[in-house]
Amino acid sequence: MTKIAILTSGGDAPGMNAAIRAIVHSAQHNQYDCIGFFHGYNGLLNDEWQTLTHRDVANVLQFGGTILKSARCRAMCEPQGPKQAVNTLRKHQIDALIVIGGDGSFRGLEAIKAHWEGQVIGLPGTIDNDLAGTDNTIGFATAVTTATHAIDKIRDTANAFERVFIVEVMGRHSGHIAFHVGLATGAEAILSFENCDSADTKQQLDRLINQIQVQQQYNHDSFVIVLAENLWPGGPQALKAQLAEQADIESAVCVLGHIQRGGSPAPEDRLLATELGLEAVNAVTDNRTGIMIGKQGTALHDVPLSHAINAAKPVDARWIKAQHDVLTEYLVKHRK
Amino acid sequence: MTKIAILTSGGDAPGMNAAIRAIVHSAQHNQYDCIGFFHGYNGLLNDEWQTLTHRDVANVLQFGGTILKSARCRAMCEPQGPKQAVNTLRKHQIDALIVIGGDGSFRGLEAIKAHWEGQVIGLPGTIDNDLAGTDNTIGFATAVTTATHAIDKIRDTANAFERVFIVEVMGRHSGHIAFHVGLATGAEAILSFENCDSADTKQQLDRLINQIQVQQQYNHDSFVIVLAENLWPGGPQALKAQLAEQADIESAVCVLGHIQRGGSPAPEDRLLATELGLEAVNAVTDNRTGIMIGKQGTALHDVPLSHAINAAKPVDARWIKAQHDVLTEYLVKHRK
Amino acid sequence: MTKIAILTSGGDAPGMNAAIRAIVHSAQHNQYDCIGFFHGYNGLLNDEWQTLTHRDVANVLQFGGTILKSARCRAMCEPQGPKQAVNTLRKHQIDALIVIGGDGSFRGLEAIKAHWEGQVIGLPGTIDNDLAGTDNTIGFATAVTTATHAIDKIRDTANAFERVFIVEVMGRHSGHIAFHVGLATGAEAILSFENCDSADTKQQLDRLINQIQVQQQYNHDSFVIVLAENLWPGGPQALKAQLAEQADIESAVCVLGHIQRGGSPAPEDRLLATELGLEAVNAVTDNRTGIMIGKQGTALHDVPLSHAINAAKPVDARWIKAQHDVLTEYLVKHRK
Amino acid sequence: MTKIAILTSGGDAPGMNAAIRAIVHSAQHNQYDCIGFFHGYNGLLNDEWQTLTHRDVANVLQFGGTILKSARCRAMCEPQGPKQAVNTLRKHQIDALIVIGGDGSFRGLEAIKAHWEGQVIGLPGTIDNDLAGTDNTIGFATAVTTATHAIDKIRDTANAFERVFIVEVMGRHSGHIAFHVGLATGAEAILSFENCDSADTKQQLDRLINQIQVQQQYNHDSFVIVLAENLWPGGPQALKAQLAEQADIESAVCVLGHIQRGGSPAPEDRLLATELGLEAVNAVTDNRTGIMIGKQGTALHDVPLSHAINAAKPVDARWIKAQHDVLTEYLVKHRK
CATH class of the missing domain: 3.40.50.450 (Rossmann fold)
Known part of the structure; x- marks a missing residue:
């Protein structure tokens, strides 16, 4: 048998x-x-x-x-x-x-x-x-669901305070979770391996700061950055410090962590x-x-x-393009 | 413009x-x-x-x-x-x-x-x-998610009472919700347009009764029937009455209804x-x-x-087959 | 021992x-x-x-x-x-x-x-x-939580359609669930043993119809009626029929049922x-x-x-009063 | 007016x-x-x-x-x-x-x-x-609910890996959230201002290590430590390092953070x-x-x-006692 x-x-x-x-x-x-x-x-x-x-x-x-x-x-x-x-x-x-x-x-x-x-x-x-x-x-679907609902909650408090949040999501060395979650939550920025060269964070940082400042002029409620784990040198705390030092932008950090692994x-x-x-x-x-x-x-x-x-399993290019297309016009205009 | x-x-x-x-x-x-x-x-x-x-x-x-x-x-x-x-x-x-x-x-x-x-x-x-x-x-995905989590809750009480539940889900005249939800919740039976001839409910009823009785012998905890709306003549209450009359099987009815349309x-x-x-x-x-x-x-x-x-949009045949394959052996054995 | x-x-x-x-x-x-x-x-x-x-x-x-x-x-x-x-x-x-x-x-x-x-x-x-x-x-707290989130979902679709919903909640012969859930969801009406004489449904029905019609004049989005089980003769379907017959008010019925018993x-x-x-x-x-x-x-x-x-365990009078006080002014004004 | x-x-x-x-x-x-x-x-x-x-x-x-x-x-x-x-x-x-x-x-x-x-x-x-x-x-009730369900998810992965988790919850300088959440999730340890002298972490650490080691002997699935924010010098990462250094106990850290502030x-x-x-x-x-x-x-x-x-708003003594009483016997026996 x-x-x-x-x-x-x-x-x-x-x-x-x-x-x-x-x-x-x-x-x-x-x-x-x-x-x-x-x-x-x-x-x-x-x-x-x-x-x-x-x-x-x-x-x-x-x-x-x-x-x-x-x-x-x-x-x-x-x-x-x-x-x-x-x-x-x-x-x-x-x-x-x-x-x-x-x-x-x-x-x-x-x-x-x-x-x-x-x-x-x-x-x-x-x-x-x-x-x-x-x-x-x-x-994967469950992790995306859990992270999405977590960021929905963070959005409430981000809106109430008109505040910048850096939210780290899992994914090891790929941005599948980052892009799905970022798009599903309407994140203003997604920083992941596919669209962000971690060897040249200076340029990314400049771009991000510019984006946040433009949005603040337009009086948008809140700004959520979805950050892929293992991407940014020093992690989200380093990014937070850099935003503060370089541009006096205050931000809060959330590392979603292991809640993404569990649950029904x-x-x-x-x-x-x-x-x-x-x-x-x-x-x-x-x-x-x-x-x-x-x-x-x-x-x-x-x-x-x-x-x-x-074999490589890249994030689908259409998601990267979609993230560009759903950003409000003024963010895109000032993005480069 | x-x-x-x-x-x-x-x-x-x-x-x-x-x-x-x-x-x-x-x-x-x-x-x-x-x-x-x-x-x-x-x-x-x-x-x-x-x-x-x-x-x-x-x-x-x-x-x-x-x-x-x-x-x-x-x-x-x-x-x-x-x-x-x-x-x-x-x-x-x-x-x-x-x-x-x-x-x-x-x-x-x-x-x-x-x-x-x-x-x-x-x-x-x-x-x-x-x-x-x-x-x-x-x-569609949200409706399936809502109905799935609702039946998860019903399963708790069904297990506690070792009880038969008839749960009606939406779908108009198709079984997409019924099959997705039935499979996702491990429903013991799915009654939908694709696997159930509503013009010949007698045969379906005999088969269902047989299945429930076999399971009761095997002392399984609970028995959840996912029923597509608009399928059974007289609706879930009629099915409940027929189970009682024909085989003295007590059951409870839940019609999930409009909660399936809303929510984040x-x-x-x-x-x-x-x-x-x-x-x-x-x-x-x-x-x-x-x-x-x-x-x-x-x-x-x-x-x-x-x-x-x-054009017709039939439920994928693999779901209908899957429902057969995930049923426990003794249910299948006695099913015909 | x-x-x-x-x-x-x-x-x-x-x-x-x-x-x-x-x-x-x-x-x-x-x-x-x-x-x-x-x-x-x-x-x-x-x-x-x-x-x-x-x-x-x-x-x-x-x-x-x-x-x-x-x-x-x-x-x-x-x-x-x-x-x-x-x-x-x-x-x-x-x-x-x-x-x-x-x-x-x-x-x-x-x-x-x-x-x-x-x-x-x-x-x-x-x-x-x-x-x-x-x-x-x-x-009790879990049942209230489950019913509240279910009605939150129903509210989405009720608002989209500017529609009247009758939602039956559990409670056997008491209105604890009905009042807690009704207040927690901002229901426009709560019909329960404590505020509704089931022997004289005519008066209740007149009042309810008046309330709905007043609200429709004020162009409010939706109207949710939380109905205690075992209260209304004929149940929610009878109420629905009476609203239609007597005042041409279309409504949808949801019976939350056993989902209120289960869940984490x-x-x-x-x-x-x-x-x-x-x-x-x-x-x-x-x-x-x-x-x-x-x-x-x-x-x-x-x-x-x-x-x-x-001993009796009545619903606290302050909840009954609260339901009156949170109704919008125009509903109250026209209520008697 | x-x-x-x-x-x-x-x-x-x-x-x-x-x-x-x-x-x-x-x-x-x-x-x-x-x-x-x-x-x-x-x-x-x-x-x-x-x-x-x-x-x-x-x-x-x-x-x-x-x-x-x-x-x-x-x-x-x-x-x-x-x-x-x-x-x-x-x-x-x-x-x-x-x-x-x-x-x-x-x-x-x-x-x-x-x-x-x-x-x-x-x-x-x-x-x-x-x-x-x-x-x-x-x-408060919402924060407790959100943190509880988050730890339920963490418990899944903690059980699968039979792992120690340190979960930091909010509360500023009080342990209301820590105790409610710790008890509601069956946390094996709650470290908060009310039961843990942060000036003498050595003793706390010894006790905690002992508790973990005893449990590991008894082959319990997982060990969740609920830690009040602002309590432990150096935060949860310091505690993690100390567990590793002093007793070779591997652990994972989750900081629940701002999800506790938002949500329905x-x-x-x-x-x-x-x-x-x-x-x-x-x-x-x-x-x-x-x-x-x-x-x-x-x-x-x-x-x-x-x-x-x-005025002080201390955590009710009955919660502190309850946390003691719901610990399994062998944890208590070895606790002093």
């Missing part, structure tokens, strides 16, 4: 539970056995696991986090790690390993594949949406996770391996793991 | 304000004038309007409803209506009319087009997602509305007419109004 | 889990044993139970519903029921029974007390807030449940019995069960 | 709009005129104002922020400020000034009173709940603001002055401004 192992790895992302549930249900339809390893790859190294049946995944799809726990696992980057993982997989007579995680997790999958005859299948699970071959990753998954993430989970079991049946299941438009398809990891 | 008129018509949908804002901002970039008519087509018939500048659309994208109000307008279905509307458009020297609404609203646009030399452009704005040529309509738009709707609004102004510049702007995958494109209105 | 039994009974209410958690934690501090019976009094009749330790109540306080399940139990109203319950309590050598529920649940407690030497303690758990001796019951408990309910749960264990220690723990102002105190059940 | 002026001052708080609305409506009932000054006391100094009628306060009670804007105003602390404010009040023939704000705002009121014959009335509006003479201030007000804040606003107009009628309107239990009463400002 076919036996599937599941684990969640790396930063947790809302919707991981919905993916686990879909895999378990579909496995049962196919009369496959299913077990889950805990704490990411650590569960494989430490042989920590449980059987998964539909009872174990009842009432989990509406919750954030992951019932299998997650973790980063340094041992998987060392030569012994993957081999030990393979030993555990063989011991349990696993036919296919499905990992829900990001690029680091997929590197682990590739390392296992080098030593193992079973199938390895990845599902894109990260709030950062930085995996090539899929429009969205599981967790947005319906979009539940649906994506469900589709991808079901397709992962189809991939097991079809004997496909070395792949991530991705979704582009309305079509599911296989993405070689190496492509998912290594 | 080019002059654009905007109106929102038919059932209001969260995100309409974001669309208006994007049109106004982009119009200003292009140095076009912009006015809005109130109360749907009634504003054209009664010449009720205001100029729209960026100040009028500040701080609106995060709110549901529509700052231009909406309404249904019977007079537009009579011969005189469109002619009177055209008079108003001529009086104001309008070059292009952009209407955000559903199929009824687009019929009005076509009627105007028959009498008018200006451009007519539609944006798909309806929670029901029943317009062909676009994956999603403005408002989901980020997805704000983004879709922004993209479509910007593209509508591009269409004005390019002298395109008789179209709805649609989005499929990540691409925007023109859809002839007649196609948007008349 | 002292041994406490807990059960939740009647309509579930958000915060019940927080109460269970507080009892279990405090019991452990006092080195008392703790068990929970399932499905309300049915668990006592069927001897269905589990031991409760801090592990069982980890990560439950933020969730609605009840981990002990709830149910109504007709057998407790018959002579044999309470006796059988007492047998189970004796079999497990229970010293104190803590029941979280409403008046029906407390009647069960009194019946048990008549046959049993152990302590019986009630905690007020019902969304309806209809128990005397406590300002608020567990679940409001902080206020979590805190109240925690306080009451801790005090219930103090009551066990102090050998108090036959009481409900209530909270008035910031003080906890014992309320005889009979008082909690039988 | 009696003429009332309103302004909102200091940190904005959700519910301020509901208070303004209630004042305006009640003023109209009494046939009083009403105007609002913008930007706190700056509006008085710069004579920036508008007339307020029921139209201006339609559809505002459900929104955060303040339609009158807010600001801090240094000029009011200088001798000329209050005199200039009084000139404006006289110019407009104001009979009573109602200020919604915190202690700094009330100091301004007192300074005006020293030079002016009109009535001065304060309403407690601050998320920090640090004003004596009232159980709660306007905005909780029903509790809308109701409190409505009651207080109505009573403020009663106070005008009754010629009361030099007071803040407070609410204790269910009773409204006058609090001398000096008392509201100067």
Whole structure:
């Protein structure tokens, strides 16, 4: 009888539970056995696991986090790690390993594949949406939703005080969250890797200051800057200090942080996770391996793991253009 | 100077304000004038309007409803209506009319087009997602989100009581909301136009009763039926009565109703509305007419109004299949 | 060693889990044993139970519903029921029974007390807030919050259409929810037991129609009527029909229903449940019995069960007066 | 004709709009005129104002922020400020000034009173709940709600990673938010002014480390520390560093920040603001002055401004005790 192992790895992302549930249900339809390893790859190294049946995944799809726990696992980057993982997989007579995680997790999958005859299948699970071959990753929609509603709240107080806010959002080294959230909240500025050269912050700063000053002349209520994490040297506090020093502009800083990782998954993430989970079991049946299941438009398809990891996943140029186009005229006019 | 008129018509949908804002901002970039008519087509018939500048659309994208109000307008279905509307458009020297609404609203646009030399452009704005040529309509994502979170709450009490709930969701005559919400909430049954023949409810009822009874044997916590509005003869109360009469199954009814139309738009709707609004102004510049702007995958494109209105927009077959696949094995086994 | 039994009974209410958690934690501090019976009094009749330790109540306080399940139990109203319950309590050598529920649940407690030497303690758990001796019951704040945010959404669409809405809220036979929600949403009318004689609906209807017509003259956006369930003969649909027939006023009906019972408990309910749960264990220690723990102002105190059940708990007159005072002048002027 | 002026001052708080609305409506009932000054006391100094009628306060009670804007105003602390404010009040023939704000705002009121014959009335509006003479201030319930739901989200990711989180909440120099939020989220530790001597952080740190280590032995999922702002020398980042250095405990920091100030007000804040606003107009009628309107239990009463400002408003001892009692036994056992 076919036996599937599941684990969640790396930063947790809302919707991981919905993916686990879909895999378990579909496995049962196919009369496959299913077990889950805990704490990411650590569960494989430490042989920590449980059987998964539909009872174990009842009432989990509406919750954030992951019932299998997650973790980063340094041992998987060392030569012994993957081999030990393979030993555990063989011991349990696993036919296919499905990992829900990001690029680091997929590197682990590739390392296992080098030593193992079973199938390895990845599902894109990260709030950062930085995996090539899929429009969205599981967790991205929820992170965007949470950050959007947080900035809606900040907008209230920013308007009341006619104040400048610098709001840092997550995204690791990409601006998917920054652009989606910035556009969804009507942010007056988005500073991200795609439109801001962090090696030349002087020019960016001049431009930003000019924009704020122009707006203040026009008596606009508030000015929200959405800032991608890891972009600005010194972070948002440095930017705040520079605005104050260079142009006497007072501002407040909010770092949204880990609230973006949790919470009940947005319906979009539940649906994506469900589709991808079901397709992962189809991939097991079809004997496909070395792949991530991705979704582009309305079509599911296989993405070689190496492509998912290594190919660039740039923010769509139309979002960058849109941010330009929705700025009020006077901001644009004075922008260059 | 080019002059654009905007109106929102038919059932209001969260995100309409974001669309208006994007049109106004982009119009200003292009140095076009912009006015809005109130109360749907009634504003054209009664010449009720205001100029729209960026100040009028500040701080609106995060709110549901529509700052231009909406309404249904019977007079537009009579011969005189469109002619009177055209008079108003001529009086104001309008070059292009952009209407955000559903199929009824687009019929009005076509009627105007028959009498008018200006451009007519539609944006798909309806929670029901029943317009062909676009994956999603403005408002659909928010309606799905609201209904999903409502059923999450109902699930709490359903679990506490191990109870059967019949939850009616909106959608007019299509099951887009029903299937998205049903899958996102893990509903045990979805009854919609696509999988349920309302002319033969007897068979459906037998199947549903069987499913509930099987689950009760397996001691599952609760049983949620998502029911599309306008499907079941007599509505959810009739279904409740039939479950009681035929199989002594007690159930509770919730009709989610108009909460699905309101609320702060989901980020997805704000983004879709922004993209479509910007593209509508591009269409004005390019002298395109008789179209709805649609989005499929990540691409925007023109859809002839007649196609948007008349072509079928079926629920994707993969959702219907997914609903089958995520049901627990014992439910499926006994389902036929 | 002292041994406490807990059960939740009647309509579930958000915060019940927080109460269970507080009892279990405090019991452990006092080195008392703790068990929970399932499905309300049915668990006592069927001897269905589990031991409760801090592990069982980890990560439950933020969730609605009840981990002990709830149910109504007709057998407790018959002579044999309470006796059988007492047998189970004796079999497990229970010293104190803590029941979280409403008046029906407390009647069960009194019946048990008549046959049993152990302590019986009630905690007020019902969304309806209809128990005397406590300002608020567990679940009330959450129900008010859910209904308030639902009507906020309805207000969006009501404003867009300048429309009359009739929104039915829960509350059994009292107007606590209706008045709190009506005031919190700025409802133009609240129809509840306290300000509306259901035996003379004619006069109420005339007044309401007058109010709506006056407002329509003043061109106000929308008109929301908050209607207490079980008040209007024929329910909201009858009211809708009467408005149409008598005055040609079109309106839409929303019955908020069971969403008011579920959802993550409001902080206020979590805190109240925690306080009451801790005090219930103090009551066990102090050998108090036959009481409900209530909270008035910031003080906890014992309320005889009979008082909690039988005494009236009217809606505070200041809320009824407030509803009058926040109505716009022209509505009040024309109101009589 | 009696003429009332309103302004909102200091940190904005959700519910301020509901208070303004209630004042305006009640003023109209009494046939009083009403105007609002913008930007706190700056509006008085710069004579920036508008007339307020029921139209201006339609559809505002459900929104955060303040339609009158807010600001801090240094000029009011200088001798000329209050005199200039009084000139404006006289110019407009104001009979009573109602200020919604915190202690700094009330100091301004007192300074005006020293030079002016009109009535001065304060309403407690601050998320920090640090004003004596009232159980709660306007905005406090919303801040607690927002912070609670944010930590619920953080709990998801903390559980998935079995991780320690330090979450800083607002509160200026009091622990009202910290204790309410800590208890409502089941935080494993609350560090606030009331239970933590910031001059002796060494002892606190030892105790905290011990608690974390004990819990890790017991294999608890996650450990959330709610930290009051302005308490820990060096802030949450310093605490994080100390945990790492001294005990090799890895932790993550979240500073909830300004999201706690915004958002749609909780029903509790809308109701409190409505009651207080109505009573403020009663106070005008009754010629009361030099007071803040407070609410204790269910009773409204006058609090001398000096008392509201100067008297201590300690966190209720029962909350501090409750935090002890809901900790799991093993945490308590090892705590001393």
